[in-house]
Amino acid sequence: MFNPFFKNHGPIKISEIIKLLNININNKYEDKEIQDIKDLSSANNNDITFFHSKKYKDVAKNTKASFCLTIDALKTFLPKSCLALVVENVLVSTSKITSIFYPDSINDNFDDNIISISDTNFKDKVSFGENVLIGKNVSIGNNCKIGHNTIIEKNVIIGDDCSIGSNSIIRNTLVKNNVRILDNCVIGKHGFGFFPIKNKNLRYPHIGIVLIEDNCEIGCSATIDRGSMSNTIIGKNTYLDNQIHIAHNVKIGENSIIAGQVGIAGSSIIGNNVKIGGQAGISGHLKIGNNVEIGGGSGVIRDIPDNTKVMGYPAKNIREFLRVNK
Amino acid sequence: MFNPFFKNHGPIKISEIIKLLNININNKYEDKEIQDIKDLSSANNNDITFFHSKKYKDVAKNTKASFCLTIDALKTFLPKSCLALVVENVLVSTSKITSIFYPDSINDNFDDNIISISDTNFKDKVSFGENVLIGKNVSIGNNCKIGHNTIIEKNVIIGDDCSIGSNSIIRNTLVKNNVRILDNCVIGKHGFGFFPIKNKNLRYPHIGIVLIEDNCEIGCSATIDRGSMSNTIIGKNTYLDNQIHIAHNVKIGENSIIAGQVGIAGSSIIGNNVKIGGQAGISGHLKIGNNVEIGGGSGVIRDIPDNTKVMGYPAKNIREFLRVNK
Amino acid sequence: MFNPFFKNHGPIKISEIIKLLNININNKYEDKEIQDIKDLSSANNNDITFFHSKKYKDVAKNTKASFCLTIDALKTFLPKSCLALVVENVLVSTSKITSIFYPDSINDNFDDNIISISDTNFKDKVSFGENVLIGKNVSIGNNCKIGHNTIIEKNVIIGDDCSIGSNSIIRNTLVKNNVRILDNCVIGKHGFGFFPIKNKNLRYPHIGIVLIEDNCEIGCSATIDRGSMSNTIIGKNTYLDNQIHIAHNVKIGENSIIAGQVGIAGSSIIGNNVKIGGQAGISGHLKIGNNVEIGGGSGVIRDIPDNTKVMGYPAKNIREFLRVNK
Numbered sequence: 001m002f003n004p005f006f007k008n009h010g011p012i013k014i015s016e017i018i019k020l021l022n023i024n025i026n027n028k029y030e031d032k033e034i035q036d037i038k039d040l041s042s043a044n045n046n047d048i049t050f051f052h053s054k055k056y057k058d059v060a061k062n063t064k065a066s067f068c069l070t071i072d073a074l075k076t077f078l079p080k081s082c083l084a085l086v087v088e089n090v091l092v093s094t095s096k097i098t099s100i101f102y103p104d105s106i107n108d109n110f111d112d113n114i115i116s117i118s119d120t121n122f123k124d125k126v127s128f129g130e131n132v133l134i135g136k137n138v139s140i141g142n143n144c145k146i147g148h149n150t151i152i153e154k155n156v157i158i159g160d161d162c163s164i165g166s167n168s169i170i171r172n173t174l175v176k177n178n179v180r181i182l183d184n185c186v187i188g189k190h191g192f193g194f195f196p197i198k199n200k201n202l203r204y205p206h207i208g209i210v211l212i213e214d215n216c217e218i219g220c221s222a223t224i225d226r227g228s229m230s231n232t233i234i235g236k237n238t239y240l241d242n243q244i245h246i247a248h249n250v251k252i253g254e255n256s257i258i259a260g261q262v263g264i265a266g267s268s269i270i271g272n273n274v275k276i277g278g279q280a281g282i283s284g285h286l287k288i289g290n291n292v293e294i295g296g297g298s299g300v301i302r303d304i305p306d307n308t309k310v311m312g313y314p315a316k317n318i319r320e321f322l323r324v325n326k
Numbered sequence: 327m328f329n330p331f332f333k334n335h336g337p338i339k340i341s342e343i344i345k346l347l348n349i350n351i352n353n354k355y356e357d358k359e360i361q362d363i364k365d366l367s368s369a370n371n372n373d374i375t376f377f378h379s380k381k382y383k384d385v386a387k388n389t390k391a392s393f394c395l396t397i398d399a400l401k402t403f404l405p406k407s408c409l410a411l412v413v414e415n416v417l418v419s420t421s422k423i424t425s426i427f428y429p430d431s432i433n434d435n436f437d438d439n440i441i442s443i444s445d446t447n448f449k450d451k452v453s454f455g456e457n458v459l460i461g462k463n464v465s466i467g468n469n470c471k472i473g474h475n476t477i478i479e480k481n482v483i484i485g486d487d488c489s490i491g492s493n494s495i496i497r498n499t500l501v502k503n504n505v506r507i508l509d510n511c512v513i514g515k516h517g518f519g520f521f522p523i524k525n526k527n528l529r530y531p532h533i534g535i536v537l538i539e540d541n542c543e544i545g546c547s548a549t550i551d552r553g554s555m556s557n558t559i560i561g562k563n564t565y566l567d568n569q570i571h572i573a574h575n576v577k578i579g580e581n582s583i584i585a586g587q588v589g590i591a592g593s594s595i596i597g598n599n600v601k602i603g604g605q606a607g608i609s610g611h612l613k614i615g616n617n618v619e620i621g622g623g624s625g626v627i628r629d630i631p632d633n634t635k636v637m638g639y640p641a642k643n644i645r646e647f648l649r650v651n652k
Numbered sequence: 653m654f655n656p657f658f659k660n661h662g663p664i665k666i667s668e669i670i671k672l673l674n675i676n677i678n679n680k681y682e683d684k685e686i687q688d689i690k691d692l693s694s695a696n697n698n699d700i701t702f703f704h705s706k707k708y709k710d711v712a713k714n715t716k717a718s719f720c721l722t723i724d725a726l727k728t729f730l731p732k733s734c735l736a737l738v739v740e741n742v743l744v745s746t747s748k749i750t751s752i753f754y755p756d757s758i759n760d761n762f763d764d765n766i767i768s769i770s771d772t773n774f775k776d777k778v779s780f781g782e783n784v785l786i787g788k789n790v791s792i793g794n795n796c797k798i799g800h801n802t803i804i805e806k807n808v809i810i811g812d813d814c815s816i817g818s819n820s821i822i823r824n825t826l827v828k829n830n831v832r833i834l835d836n837c838v839i840g841k842h843g844f845g846f847f848p849i850k851n852k853n854l855r856y857p858h859i860g861i862v863l864i865e866d867n868c869e870i871g872c873s874a875t876i877d878r879g880s881m882s883n884t885i886i887g888k889n890t891y892l893d894n895q896i897h898i899a900h901n902v903k904i905g906e907n908s909i910i911a912g913q914v915g916i917a918g919s920s921i922i923g924n925n926v927k928i929g930g931q932a933g934i935s936g937h938l939k940i941g942n943n944v945e946i947g948g949g950s951g952v953i954r955d956i957p958d959n960t961k962v963m964g965y966p967a968k969n970i971r972e973f974l975r976v977n978k
């Protein structure tokens with residue numbers, strides 16, 4: 001996952017991690033320093049990983065991680081080089097440990113480390129409106145415009161020839177070249193991801209970013225959430241109309257056209273050359289192929305193969321929808 | 327109804343009220359002072375009430391109010407201690423009289439009685455961004471954050487440990503402790519309530535508030551309208567995703583989870599531990615039980631009992647929905 | 653089309669236009685000055701027009717335009733007085749030519765020609781909040797209010813007794829008298845109109861305006877786009893709830909009531925006394941009659957005659973919808 005923004009606060013001693021998990025384990029590893037928390041396949045021997053479902057057992061067998069958050073029923077799948085840290089709820093514990101590596105990724109309070117663009121070097125380079133605020137770790141290319149009252153919070157890279165409207169808020173976002181983001185947008189805030197716990201839900205970290213490729217247009221009043229463990233991506237030359245909500249981890253391909261008030265739930269992947277009509281909704285964790293057309297108002301609850309036209313709730317073949325409903 | 331905000335401009339002489347209603351009645355009561363306008367059951371003998379439908383006839387029989395707005399066909403149900411003021415349209419007249427008791431509750435023009443937070447006592451207590459504005463009758467607890475360009479208009483109480491985002495507008499709202507309200511929200515404005523009258527609709531008063539209980543999270547670009555004659559309530563530890571609209575008088579229970587772009591129409595009551603999928607809509611005046619799950623995209627037009635999973639438009643048992651639509 | 657705002661940069665020599673189209677044609681007309689680009693019926697002999705579909709052949713026969721963008725298969729329908737300029741894609745070429753007559757109508761970058769209302773003559777006439785900005789070519793009537801952080805960009809006329817909320821952005825809009833526009837609205841930006849071209853879509857001009865008639869109310873977080881070749885119109889005493897999206901060229905009649913989160917796609921025409929329930933969506937280019945009621949959540953994909961109640965997706969007679977779904 002490409003992520004230029006979130007600082008890893010590791011290494012962290014395994015003894016600290018064990019203490020935080022509140023588990024009993026032989027503490028002979030207490031001086032071992034852990035660099036990062038990663039998934040089973042990308043973790044190295046200085047990392048901790050997590051293993052919560054049997055469907056990953058084959059990956060688990062080959063993990064290079066030295067420590068793994070898991071449950072009793074799964075620990076036998078781990079190699080000898082990896083010590084199982086048995087916990088009650090793997091995902092909650094993963095969230096806790098990720099939080100100590102990436103403490104800045106949990107809460108999205110307003111950025112209190114910003115200054116007026118007039119007090120930055122951008123003042124001679126960017127065309128900007130009244131009351132524009134710029135956070136830390138921001139880069140802006142040539143020939144860009146930023147409208148009134150817009151807040152470029154921390155961790156934003158904007159390419160060349162971009163136009164940002166007024167009253168928008170952007171953070172943890174990489175915007176490539178020739179992108180237009182219109183008014184009243186909120187881009188790069190954490191997604192709607194948490195563990196429901198009675199009386200006090202537990203938010204999990206969002207260490208992904210929003211990546212907006214060349215030539216895109218984002219309509220007014222959009223909300224595009226950054227990813228949790230991967231990035232939210234809008235592909236090249238994809239246009240979004242007004243009042244669209246793109247949840248965390250969603251990936252949209254190139255040359256797609258998405259009409260007003262569409263909502264795409266978390267982790268769904270949309271192909272290239274896709275057209276989505278107004279107010280359509282797409283459930284989470286789906287795969288929508290290339291050259292798909294989704295009629296306005298549709299509710300998509302299953303994967304859609306390439307080159308298909310669908311409509312309805314739930315969405316089905318558009319000819320069948322229109323035949324049944326003529 | 328708990329309401330710390332709207333000032334009652336009573337007492338008002340009954341002769342003034344009668345004049346405003348433009349009705350003919352024996353004026354021997356002209357010096358009688360009326361304290362308030364209340365519903366049939368809660369009114370006392372210094373109050374005026376209203377009675378517009380036969381289904382309230384049993385309550386009407388026992389009202390303690392001295393005066394009652396009603397129609398000719400209903401006036402015989404009232405006790406002798408209550409004088410019927412017969413009008414053409416009870417609700418329109420009720421609206422008119424409520425307006426003179428609560429003149430500040432009709433129009434929601436921008437609050438022109440606000441000042442920069444830097445000029446208030448909150449400046450040493452609250453962590454705040456640029457251009458934050460504070461209205462009259464505002465209270466803010468300890469350890470709170472308020473983002474850039476946010477306007478806390480008149481009549482707002484915020485508890486401890488709350489985080490308000492940027493570009494949000496709040497009025498007539500009571501926020502308890504440890505609540506997060508994200509960016510671009512508008513909370514506490516009047517609801518979409520008016521009497522349709524050709525060429526010039528008549529807005530009715532909204533004397534309710536918005537009450538947000540402990541540990542809630544309100545996503546970006548939410549609109550939550552205050553109540554008309556009761557309060558709009560978001561229960562403890564309930565989380566709302568982005569772009570959600572909550573209409574006036576809605577009450578949502580505790581530990582509920584509401585996904586993006588959901589809309590809940592006026593006066594509906596949602597239970598505890600309810601999960602609502604993205605883009606679902608709930609019609610007005612419905613009762614959704616506890617532990618209910620409503621699938622994404624659903625349109626709910628009937629009450630839903632406890633412990634039920636529904637999906638579809640109109641929403642029905644989710645197993646049936648999936649069976650019919652497999 | 654009434655349009656007080658967009659400046660026509662004509663006349664433009666036909667030789668320039670021909671060069672821009674990159675076509676080969678006898679250049680004996682090169683000094684002829686073209687005043688404007690108009691449709692087939694309204695163009696005069698100093699104008700250029702366009703003809704892209706056989707269904708307009710009867711109008712084409714009688715056009716008074718001297719030049720017409722068209723394709724080879726259609727050019728024979730034109731009168732002798734009109735020279736066919738044969739192009740590959742009539743609408744793309746029309747867009748290009750319109751762009752040179754109306755260059756200000758393509759991109760809606762933030763208005764960098766605005767000043768604080770305190771530095772205008774409006775400061776003594778209008779009741780205004782903090783940080784209000786006013787563009788060029790703006791007129792505001794008597795007894796108006798404009799809330800905090802609101803930006804009245806270029807080309808706005810506001811009548812008497814209007815109330816604009818906070819954090820709203822308005823341009824290219826004519827607001828009549830006694831209109832309320834609430835918070836967080838974006839009104840008058842270009843619509844979602846462009847020619848999809850791989851890797852780099854081509855936006856077409858939007859030379860229409862938004863026209864909001866007397867006594868309207870526009871709820872919080874609305875987006876109302878201006879028209880492309882006609883105006884977007886909200887009729888007298890029509891009320892819009894929160895989070896509504898009105899696309900370009902839509903025309904809504906008088907005394908209509910539109911509930912929260914409704915979306916109306918481009919070029920649809922809605923009659924008088926129409927009621928639309930929450931979250932309903934109306935496809936583009938439809939005609940909804942007078943006195944129509946559309947149930948909440950409906951998806952309207954066909955015209956609806958006067959005096960009809962519909963519900964469902966696709967919307968059908970409401971009795972049938974409720975019978976089938978009881």
